[in-house]
Amino acid sequence: MKRVLVIGGGLAGLSSAVYLSQNKFQVTLLEASPKAGGRVYSFVDETTNTEIDNGQHILMGCYADTLNFLRLIDAYKYLKIQKNLEVNYLSHKGNSFKLKAAQFPFPFNLLYALFSFKRLNVREKFLLIKLFTKINFIDSDKLSGLSVIEWLKKEKQSDNSIKIFWEIISIGALNTSTEKASAKIFCDILKEIFWKDNTSSSIILPTLPLTKVFSEPSIELIKKKGGEVRLSEKVIGVEIEDVKINKVITDKNIYEDFDFVISAVPYFALEKFIDKKFFDKQPEFHYSSILNIHLWLKQNFLSEDFYAFIDSELHWFFNKKTHWNIVISNADKFMQMNNEEIFNLVFTELKKFIAISDDDILLYKIIKEKRATFIPDDFTLKHRPSTETKVKNLFIAGDWVDTKLPATIESAVRSGRIAAEKIVFNN
Known part of the structure; x- marks a missing residue:
């Protein structure tokens, strides 16, 4: 052997x-x-006796190697898999809305989700869907030399559609600003997520x-x-x-x-x-950071598993039931701050989206990943x-x-x- x-x-x-x-x-x-x-690990927080992740990791239906690997180790059963893409958004003053694929054949289910997206006007929807349908036919090698933001501007995407749609995907997947990230690799992952098959855009979360x-x-x-x-x-x-x-x-x-x-x-x-x-x-390699903030509250009053923040330095919110986990990608500016400074900034920002007060927070824990990913x-x-x-x-x-x-x-x-x-x- x-x-x-x-x-x-x-x-x-x-x-x-x-x-x-x-x-x-x-x-x-x-x-x-x-x-x-x-x-990618978890540990028991001694204060709360809660096993927490160092940071939440979203999987997707297009993660073929990861899903096969989890089947091999008999851990596929620990996944919660969406039937169709559904993203809950939080905006200022507690407003929330969804990007949700319909029960239509692929890819019309995704096109319907974009067409019914409430935060875009008619022109923005038209230009977004135009680029969305074009992506599958683009030779991404021809995008070499362009950043994500340069490409999106070239494709006439509005500041609003960039902020509430493209940027959330880009920063979440590439963990750097749209000014630094390569348009080529962004186009490649968009093909994987949205144009592979009916399940590729489904979001998957570990249940353990x-x-x-x-x-x-x-x-x-x-x-x-x-x-x-x-x-x-x-x-x-x-x-x-x-x-x-x-x-x-x-x-x-x-x-x-x-x-x-x-x-x-x-x-x-x-x-x-x-x-x-x-x-x-x-x-x-040059590296970019990720910041995770875990919050324990007197009462967990949110029902959805996760939310995306719009127009915020906060990016993702995960409801772990025992506590909340807030994720900030491209978080280099926070790495030199102490934990109290980070918490105050995050809590001030969080109050713009969720009706909470100082008395609602029992404990918090901050985890910094300084070299989380390389900048692509x-x-x-x-x-x-x-x-x-x-x-x-x-x-x-x-x-x-x-x-x-x-x-x-x-x-x-x-x-x-x-x-x-x-x-x-x-x-």
Whole structure:
């Protein structure tokens, strides 16, 4: 039985380890931290004794690799899947409205949703639907060099339609401003979301904390198949001879008995022990932050699972039943603030949308992900390395590898699957 060493226990590492385990490879997974899952995890908040996610992650019906992965680890049953796209919006003074697909054949269900969207006037609806129907026929390579905002302006999208429709998708998916994000990758993901099939635009939410959905079932499967998962073990170096890794050194062990290595750690961690001269491209990543604010209240008086904010620095609101989770993407400006400053700003903004007072809030917890995702500008997208390296038995995975997707859960899982398949089908 061939042996594979997987470095990194985030979703890319778990994905590759699961696929290899399913294909009868002996897997040892090494993770530097005491937990698996990378940037997708949950933990018990000691004050409230509530298991909370580090941040809410939306899945979508077009996430084919993620959904297949969850089926493999028997976690698909932990998902709440919309039958049709439905997004609840919050606007100032407590007003709310929906973007909701109808029970029509695809794609008329989505066109109806756009046509009936109340916050757009007739001209805005016409121009939005015109671009929407055009997207599937656009050669996205021709958008290289354009930012998202430049493309949308070129397509005569109004400031209002950009703010309440396009920007919510763009910032949520790309985690950066429309001025920085590449129009090419935005167009590509719009095709995936809206033009793949009838279910691709459906929003999917995990019904259990993230560790229970992703990490624990993955580890259970890997062990069941005879593999090992070693947490709190950090790789500090490798030895390469004849363009092949023959030794992996950690802070606890030295590994020599393996046939292949998959590195599934972030790029800034990988370049500490693998020289980037071994990659086919020389990437240079810049990162964007995500901020999550968890709020516990005396009474939870909202019924919907999630809402999108309109015209706000707050982006998404998730109703966890035990508490509320507010997500701010592209959150670099908040990273230097202390928790009290962040809470005051968020609470002041939240009161514009929801009728709450200081007395309603019992507790809050703030979680910062400073390097949550790379910024998908044109230069970065052109310099993402591929899975294969110039080292014969080394493959790389991670949402930053060239998956043709932005830094999402789907990109991470897909990269792990691709790395595993390179080994399985070329063995």
